[in-house]
Amino acid sequence: xxxxxxxxxxxxxxxxxxxxxxxxxxxxxxxxxxxxxxxxxxxxxxxxxxxxxxxxxxxxxxxxxxxxxxxxxxxxxxxxxxxxxxxxxxxxxxxxxxxxxxxxxxxxxxxxxxxxxxxxxxxxxxxxxxxxxxxxxxxxxxxxxxxxxxxxxxxxxxxxxxxxxxxxxxxxxxxxxxxxxxxxxxxxxxxxxxxxxxxxxxxxxxxxxxxxxxx
Amino acid sequence: xxxxxxxxxxxxxxxxxxxxxxxxxxxxxxxxxxxxxxxxxxxxxxxxxxxxxxxxxxxxxxxxxxxxxxxxxxxxxxxxxxxxxxxxxxxxxxxxxxxxxxxxxxxxxxxxxxx
Numbered sequence: 001x002x003x004x005x006x007x008x009x010x011x012x013x014x015x016x017x018x019x020x021x022x023x024x025x026x027x028x029x030x031x032x033x034x035x036x037x038x039x040x041x042x043x044x045x046x047x048x049x050x051x052x053x054x055x056x057x058x059x060x061x062x063x064x065x066x067x068x069x070x071x072x073x074x075x076x077x078x079x080x081x082x083x084x085x086x087x088x089x090x091x092x093x094x095x096x097x098x099x100x101x102x103x104x105x106x107x108x109x110x111x112x113x114x115x116x117x118x119x120x121x122x123x124x125x126x127x128x129x130x131x132x133x134x135x136x137x138x139x140x141x142x143x144x145x146x147x148x149x150x151x152x153x154x155x156x157x158x159x160x161x162x163x164x165x166x167x168x169x170x171x172x173x174x175x176x177x178x179x180x181x182x183x184x185x186x187x188x189x190x191x192x193x194x195x196x197x198x199x200x201x202x203x204x205x206x207x208x209x210x211x212x213x214x215x
Numbered sequence: 216x217x218x219x220x221x222x223x224x225x226x227x228x229x230x231x232x233x234x235x236x237x238x239x240x241x242x243x244x245x246x247x248x249x250x251x252x253x254x255x256x257x258x259x260x261x262x263x264x265x266x267x268x269x270x271x272x273x274x275x276x277x278x279x280x281x282x283x284x285x286x287x288x289x290x291x292x293x294x295x296x297x298x299x300x301x302x303x304x305x306x307x308x309x310x311x312x313x314x315x316x317x318x319x320x321x322x323x324x325x326x327x328x329x330x
Binding site: 025026027028029030031032033034035036037038039040041044046047051052055056059060118120121122123132134135136138139140141142143144145147148153156157171174 | 224225226227228229230231232233234235236237238239241243244246247248249250251253254255258260263264267270278281282283284285288289291292295300301305306309310312313314317318319320322323324325
């Protein structure tokens with residue numbers, strides 16, 4: 001059936017990103033390689049279709065909404081915040097987020113310090129809390145420049161920091177991942193965790209943006 | 216960073232142009248590549264370090280000319296062959312079979328488990 005696909009692969013996706021023609025154009029050599037590897041692994045009993053489908057379903061459950069819940073909890077529960085800063089891996093495991101790298105380090109923004117995360121070597125990212133990284137995180141320009149001229153890079157993202165605020169850049173590795181705990185916006189006293197979490201975007205937790213209270 | 220002997224993939228501090236804030240929703244084939252890595256590494260067939268070793272050996276040209284998951288599927292492939300899971304000949308035969316099924320991904324991949 002040609003039209004049973006639930007998605008129209010044109011225009012903007014439900015998450016507001018343009019579709020790329022990955023699956024709509026002619027079959028590429030690397031797509032054929034993926035299919036071939038998958039089938040060989042199934043035929044040889046290394047994995048099953050169900051196992052692959054489950055891995056993708058799990059991947060789809062992880063998104064910045066997870067990290068936002070952690071941040072909102074840290075803003076409203078000082079004891080949790082203390083545990084989160086002391087041992088990020090253990091604290092997020094409390095909330096049901098499995099540990100995927102050896103160590104998760106939570107870096108806290110303050111009125112005098114702003115943190116930003118990169119992986120200069122590759123694409124290491126706190127996937128358990130944010131899902132898969134955006135393209136720009138994996139590309140040369142961000143990886144090269146954010147460690148050299150972070151203020152200029154942040155300004156390109158629309159975040160201009162006063163000179164009085166120190167900027168600290170954290171370089172991730174396969175074994176050590178970082179996530180930023182942003183500052184809670186003023187004027188949000190008494191807000192529910194759910195409403196607070198809605199202010200926390202992915203970019204806030206990478207450190208290229210800060211949460212803002214809706215005007 | 217001139218004068219420091221480092222590998223091409225160690226990009227921190229290099230000169231580079233403006234950040235292109237591109238992003239896209241990952242396609243099914245890309246998620247499957249990611250899943251193949253997760254499953255193979257989870258079963259101890261190869262490690263994240265082995266994946267990265269191949270990605271780094273592929274060099275800067277691959278970085279510029281191939282997409283992220285194109286590089287990944289190639290690196291996964293080389294690791295699976297190195298681990299003896301299948302041979303290059305088996306892969307070639309299977310790829311020819313896949314390509315003969317159709318000109319588009321959905322037709323070629325059968326998609327038995329995805330409705």
